[in-house]
Amino acid sequence: MFKKDINPAPRQKLKSSIQRSLRANFVETYPLVTPFIDEIMPKKASLEQMKLPDRVSLYVQDGVPLFFQHDNDALLPHLRLVHRFPQCFPTIRIDRGAIRFVLSGATLMAPGLTSPGGRLPLPDAREGKETLGEGAPNEGADEEGRWSRELEKGEPVVVMAEGKEEACAVGVLVMGTKECKEKGKGPVIEEAHFLGDGLWKLNFD
Amino acid sequence: MAETASASREVVYCGVCTLPPEYCEYGGTTKKCQEWLEKANPALYERIWSAEALEAATASLSIEAKERAAKDAKKKAAKAEAAEQKQAEKLSSSVVTIKRIERNKRKYVTSVSGLEAFGLDLKKVAKDFGKKFATGSSVTKVPSGGEEIVVQGDVSDEIEEFLLEKYKEIPEDNIELVEDKKKKGAAAG
Numbered sequence: 055m056f057k058k059d060i061n062p063a064p065r066q067k068l069k070s071s072i073q074r075s076l077r078a079n080f081v082e083t084y085p086l087v088t089p090f091i092d093e094i095m096p097k098k099a100s101l102e103q104m105k106l107p108d109r110v111s112l113y114v115q116d117g118v119p120l121f122f123q124h125d126n127d128a129l130l131p132h133l134r135l136v137h138r139f140p141q142c143f144p145t146i147r148i149d150r151g152a153i154r155f156v157l158s159g160a161t162l163m164a165p166g167l168t169s170p171g172g173r174l175p176l177p178d179a180r181e182g183k184e185t186l187g188e189g190a191p192n193e194g195a196d197e198e199g200r201w202s203r204e205l206e207k208g209e210p211v212v213v214m215a216e217g218k219e220e221a222c223a224v225g226v227l228v229m230g231t232k233e234c235k236e237k238g239k240g241p242v243i244e245e246a247h248f249l250g251d252g253l254w255k256l257n258f259d
Numbered sequence: 260m261a262e263t264a265s266a267s268r269e270v271v272y273c274g275v276c277t278l279p280p281e282y283c284e285y286g287g288t289t290k291k292c293q294e295w296l297e298k299a300n301p302a303l304y305e306r307i308w309s310a311e312a313l314e315a316a317t318a319s320l321s322i323e324a325k326e327r328a329a330k331d332a333k334k335k336a337a338k339a340e341a342a343e344q345k346q347a348e349k350l351s352s353s354v355v356t357i358k359r360i361e362r363n364k365r366k367y368v369t370s371v372s373g374l375e376a377f378g379l380d381l382k383k384v385a386k387d388f389g390k391k392f393a394t395g396s397s398v399t400k401v402p403s404g405g406e407e408i409v410v411q412g413d414v415s416d417e418i419e420e421f422l423l424e425k426y427k428e429i430p431e432d433n434i435e436l437v438e439d440k441k442k443k444g445a446a447a448g
């Protein structure tokens with residue numbers, strides 16, 4: 055989505071009613087952020103919108119990018135927010151060999167996830183574990199990096215990488231994780247925001 | 260989980276390529292990244308670049324994949340180096356021209372051209388000029404294509420000083436002061 059460099063555009067302060075609805079939308083999309091939303095979006099902070107090319111809006115708060123949205127699609131977290139609150143976003147993991155492809159903006163293909171270094175969800179992997187806090191559903195990744203629920207086609211997902219601590223991409227699944235395991239081939243995420251892309255490099259000072 | 264404590268993690272980002280340092284190997288400036296990290300965060304450097312860490316990192320790849328990755332990294336590094344060199348050359352040959360122009364008798368404006376070569380946003384700089392010198396300052400198109408900043412009044416020397424102080428990326432030698440008189444006069448500077 056952001057393979058090319060992006061020039062910063064003017065930022066526009068948002069009406070508080072719009073800020074409130076974005077906040078509600080974000081929590082609804084990512085219920086795991088519920089315990090942390092007051093820290094991510096303090097009530098007194100003011101949210102600004104930056105219009106990027108190709109009908110993408112980026113939302114920035116006090117110079118910190120939070121999330122972005124193409125048209126009226128799902129809000130997607132900026133990778134810097136994912137790095138701050140990694141526990142709040144469903145993840146899959148690619149094997150080491152797939153990293154350089156994803157970081158060059160290539161479509162993420164199923165074999166990068168089904169190989170030994172990849173991780174796809176394992177339902178009930180979290181049985182007996184506590185939730186992140188009040189209002190958050192009981193889901194998350196196990197020690198091996200397997201999410202505790204199958205993720206559906208159309209769901210936003212964060213891409214982790216074998217041997218790495220931090221996430222390397224964010225995107226929307228074009229194939230559900232269950233189907234991905236069964237088929238073992240085909241595109242899984244097409245247009246992602248990835249480390250080092252135009253959105254990542256965008257400057258806010 | 261305590262309600263008051265911050266739950267936000269603080270992630271270290273590479274001072275060279277801006278990625279988390281564990282991803283520097285994919286950026287094409289790996290050498291420079293390593294040098295930076297070794298100084299800035301020796302512990303993290305050790306964790307990422309020690310022999311054991313590197314071995315663990317490549318153990319799962321096939322020989323063929325390793326070779327391909329190495330070749331890829333080399334190509335990327337060469338490309339980054341070439342781009343860097345080209346940029347350096349471009350900068351060293353770019354000149355910012357500050358021109359004093361006489362509009363009427365004893366009425367001057369000062370034009371500044373060439374700033375875009377140093378990656379500066381003309382609109383922003385024009386605004387800065389306006390604020391700094393409390394005068395009119397705007398971006399205008401020039402007949403040859405491109406844009407320049409025109410500031411009301413004779414502020415050539417002040418602008419040079421301001422540029423040198425605020426935009427360190429412009430070397431002093433790359434700024435020229437010229438004068439545009441009604442009658443052709445000698446260039447100052």
Ligand SMILES: [Zn+2]
Binds near residue numbers: 280283288
């Ligand atoms: Zn780096």
